[in-house]
Amino acid sequence: MTDRERFEVEALGRVIGGRVEPTDDYWGGTQAIIQLDDGRFTSDATKGLEEFSHLEVVFRFHLTDPADLNLGARRPRDNPDWPEVGVFGHRNMRRLNWLGVSRCRLVKVDGLDLHVEGLDAVDGTPVLEVKPWFAEMGPRGEVRQPGWVGEMLGDYYAPGEE
Template identity: 75%
Template sequence: MPSQPIEVEPIAYVVGGRTEPTDDYWGGTRAIIRIDGERFPAEATAGLEEFSHLEIVFYFHLTDPTDLNFGARRPRDNPDWPAVGIFGHRNMRRINWLGVSRCRLLQVDGLDLHVEDLDAVDGTPVLDIKPWFSEFGPRGEIRQAEWSTEMLVDYFAPRRA
């Protein structure tokens, strides 16, 4: 199958919240997803206030292009965890630099979506916004690698002072 480029344009940007990507303590982080008012009318968010959570697709714009790794590596370079392939974890060292995050929707204010627990930093380009439907959540038994549970124990813990 030949590779063809796909063009996408940001529809919004993250405003506020964290300024530096870090591995942990995203819990309680608040930000605004500001939708492009030049392209979208206010009614683009109609009905969104009925949902508690959003699924956000964004672009890891701060990724260092020299730090990509398409093979296997130890998550967070921890020697106690196994080397896993790029598709075996969710970091930003990916070929297309795409991130997906589920966050709590606190308020809809026109084209500003006030959110909490979005693990994207100030200035992050947002490529898509979807309301979270619980019916799209996992079906059946859920399992995951033990190292991932250990690694993420503080991921959504409140930020330490």
């Protein structure tokens, strides 16, 4: 691997509030704040963001045990009814770079505090990037996925108990 393939990333903020433990389901209605670093950003950084309904957020799975890394194939949620799938066929935290990507609803912008709903990251999570969701950047053409995905994620954004 060359130096061009390796780089460092700095958190631009943190998740405040919401869940304290990552769980597999029931993220619907979860309210949190993405608090951007006021040492680097001013409120100009969020100007115009309130015009968008959704954000795409990149974050670091900071609570994951490094010994839990799995770069091979395994059954989603260890369910014997679902097929073995390689690391790139999953969206979980057992990844080489420990990165998560989530789309969430932007409730309001208050200076450098982005109030969001449905962000599947927990309190204290380092946020690496925030981008407004553009509908034009969504999937083009037919979308397909295996049946186990819908079965597994049926309650992912169902209302939870906070």
